[in-house]
Amino acid sequence: MTRLSLRLRIFLFFCLLALGGVGLVTGALWIGYARAGQPALLDPFVFSGLLSCFAILALCAGIWLLFDENVAKPIERLASEMRARAHAGVSNDMDLQAARYLGDLAPAAAGLAGQLSETTLSTAQTVAQETARLAQDKARLTALLTEIPVAMVLVSPSHQIVLYDGQSAEVLAQIAHPRLNASLFDYLDRTGLESGHARMMKTGLEVSCRVTGATGQQSYDLRLKPLGEAGGYMMTFDSAHAQIAPDAARPLVYDFDLLDTPGDAAFEDRALADLCFVVFDSETTGLLPHKDEVVQLGAVRVLKGRIIDGEIINTLVDPGIAIPAASTRVHGVSDHMVQGAPDIFAVARTFHQFATDAVIVAHNAPFDMAFLRRHAQKTGVTWDHPILDTVLLSAVLFGASETHTLDALCDRLDVTIPDHLRHTALGDAQATAEVLCKMLPMLQARGLATFGDVIEQTRKHGRLLEDLN
Numbered sequence: 001m002t003r004l005s006l007r008l009r010i011f012l013f014f015c016l017l018a019l020g021g022v023g024l025v026t027g028a029l030w031i032g033y034a035r036a037g038q039p040a041l042l043d044p045f046v047f048s049g050l051l052s053c054f055a056i057l058a059l060c061a062g063i064w065l066l067f068d069e070n071v072a073k074p075i076e077r078l079a080s081e082m083r084a085r086a087h088a089g090v091s092n093d094m095d096l097q098a099a100r101y102l103g104d105l106a107p108a109a110a111g112l113a114g115q116l117s118e119t120t121l122s123t124a125q126t127v128a129q130e131t132a133r134l135a136q137d138k139a140r141l142t143a144l145l146t147e148i149p150v151a152m153v154l155v156s157p158s159h160q161i162v163l164y165d166g167q168s169a170e171v172l173a174q175i176a177h178p179r180l181n182a183s184l185f186d187y188l189d190r191t192g193l194e195s196g197h198a199r200m201m202k203t204g205l206e207v208s209c210r211v212t213g214a215t216g217q218q219s220y221d222l223r224l225k226p227l228g229e230a231g232g233y234m235m236t237f238d239s240a241h242a243q244i245a246p247d248a249a250r251p252l253v254y255d256f257d258l259l260d261t262p263g264d265a266a267f268e269d270r271a272l273a274d275l276c277f278v279v280f281d282s283e284t285t286g287l288l289p290h291k292d293e294v295v296q297l298g299a300v301r302v303l304k305g306r307i308i309d310g311e312i313i314n315t316l317v318d319p320g321i322a323i324p325a326a327s328t329r330v331h332g333v334s335d336h337m338v339q340g341a342p343d344i345f346a347v348a349r350t351f352h353q354f355a356t357d358a359v360i361v362a363h364n365a366p367f368d369m370a371f372l373r374r375h376a377q378k379t380g381v382t383w384d385h386p387i388l389d390t391v392l393l394s395a396v397l398f399g400a401s402e403t404h405t406l407d408a409l410c411d412r413l414d415v416t417i418p419d420h421l422r423h424t425a426l427g428d429a430q431a432t433a434e435v436l437c438k439m440l441p442m443l444q445a446r447g448l449a450t451f452g453d454v455i456e457q458t459r460k461h462g463r464l465l466e467d468l469n
Contacts, residue, residue: 007072007399011064018060025052073401074099078109080398087445088438090414151237154227156258159184159193162232163254169310171220171237175213177354179311180303181258181276184235186356187214193222200224200233253310255303267359267386268452272440275451277302277388278355279436280313281428282368283331285323289370293319294344295333298426299351300433301358305440307433313354314426316341331423345379348372352381359451363406363432365389366465386451390432391465392458393439397446400461406431413438 004012026049033045078099084090099106151168153161161182164172172178175187184193189212196209206225213220221238267275280299286292299313316333318341328334342350351372362368365387373383394404398412406428410417415434421427448454 005399006076007068007401010067010072014060014064014067018057021056021060022053025049025056070101073399074102074106076399077402078102078106082109082112083397083442083445084413084438087441088413090412090438092414153184153235153237154232154254155184155235156232159197160258162258165253168237169253174218175215177311177313177350178253179301179354179356180253180255180308182356185214186353188212188220188222189214189216196222196224197233200226253308257304268450268455270451271449272444272451272454273305276358277361277433277436278358279361279429279433280351280355280368281362281425281432282371283327283333283423283425284371285319285321285327287367289367289374292371293317293321294347294371295319295323295327295338296331296425297347297351298424298429299354300426300429301354302361302433302436305437307430307437312426313351315347315350317347318343320344331425344371344375348375348379349381352379352383355385358385359388360385361388361390361432361436363390363409363428364465365391386455388436388454389458389465390435390439392461393436393443393454395461395464396448396454396457397439397442400464404464406435409435 029045029049029052033041077095081090081094085094094106094110096106096110099109151171152163152165153168153172154163156162161178161180161184164178164180169178172187179186192209192211196207196211199209200207204226206223208221208223210219210221212218223236225234225236227233278299278301280297282294282298283296284292284294294317296316297313298315301308301311316338318338320343323333323335323338360369366389369383369387372379376383390406390409391404394402394409398404402408407417409415410431413435415431415438417427417431421430443454448457
């Protein structure tokens with residue numbers, strides 16, 4: 001029973017109450033009929049029994065509806081709002097009107113939330129000061145790296161990218177989108193890289209090697225240097241491979257926690273905090289996946305609960321058909337804008353590679369994925385990624401009876417979508433990613449620690465997507 005939602009448990013309680021009432025009335029009438037000893041009274045007793053049973057059922061159903069609307073739903077909403085303030089950094093005012101029949105519970109919850117906000121603000125100020133110090137350290141490190149005339153990548157012992165600078169990003173982008181936690185084998189030939197790595201591990205010294213790119217179109221002169229006790233190694237490209245000047249700005253993208261990331265496990269067993277998510281959205285010529293086409297695709301990457309700056313896809317798509325004026329009024333993409341843009345097959349292949357070893361996330365994912373899967377055969381890729389839907393995550397956290405549009409979720413979680421970005425693929429993907437980042441700690445606070453735990457809960461609300469689509 002403890003695994004059932006509050007509303008379902010209350011519903012079952014009223015069902016039990018109704019059945020008990022029906023049983024008592026039926027038993028009392030049967031005893032009365034038996035004591036009367038007059039068979040001719042059977043019909044009146046049966047009629048009275050049926051009338052009484054229907055009255056009891058109607059009374060219990062009515063009281064349950066009132067209780068559900070004025071007690072169960074407000075408690076569920078109050079719990080989700082408190083969790084949002086405790087774990088997602090939401091600071092807007094709580095809706096006390098919906099919980100007006102809960103006595104002093106709602107004001108007490110609001111007072112606790114206010115106290116929590118004050119404590120959170122104080123903590124945030126301390127964190128901001130420390131963040132500013134770390135930003136200064138990062139700026140010094142970036143300035144230092146600018147003096148090194150090579151493109152550099154830090155790599156974990158399992159050959160996953162831990163850090164790359166702006167210059168190495170330019171080199172990697174010649175092969176595929178640079179991505180934190182991506183396997184180097186997505187960019188470089190496995191045999192050549194493993195051979196150089198084996199020599200480095202054997203000697204414990206820096207080694208040089210020449211490795212072919214994963215596409216086989218170009219070779220790269222590399223230097224591999226072990227990182228000692230930190231594990232992993234530093235890889236540098238010869239400056240001839242870089243497409244920008246050595247003294248150009250070189251922003252860093254990194255997550256040193258990836259050096260300690262455990263080996264692969266089934267997605268169901270992976271902790272939410274360790275997962276990589278690719279959040280995407282698409283704009284289309286219409287609402288029919290079996291005949292309409294994608295005109296714009298945007299995607300961002302979320303790693304360890306934070307959005308990775310710079311790791312995005314934002315591209316127009318040539319749909320191969322005319323874009324209806326009604327659709328253009330929604331997303332602003334016209335026929336003229338998509339002229340010369342890549343087709344869905346090229347964009348889908350790029351996005352597929354961008355989402356390697358990641359969970360794909362979207363708001364109403366079945367709709368967006370239907371466009372990609374329809375062209376899967378011609379694209380030459382298989383969409384076998386694990387998928388999360390923020391509509392279902394919203395239902396898990398806030399209850400199925402709430403509104404689960406992207407705008408409603410953003411309002412609930414204090415996420416702002418600039419007007420000029422609403423109904424653009426990248427703008428909606430960015431908003432969905434921010435919503436996801438706020439929901440992840442809320443899910444963990446609910447005791448849903450692994451991806452499998454979350455999927456088990458979302459399956460209970462699958463009907464929402466069926467109705468939505």
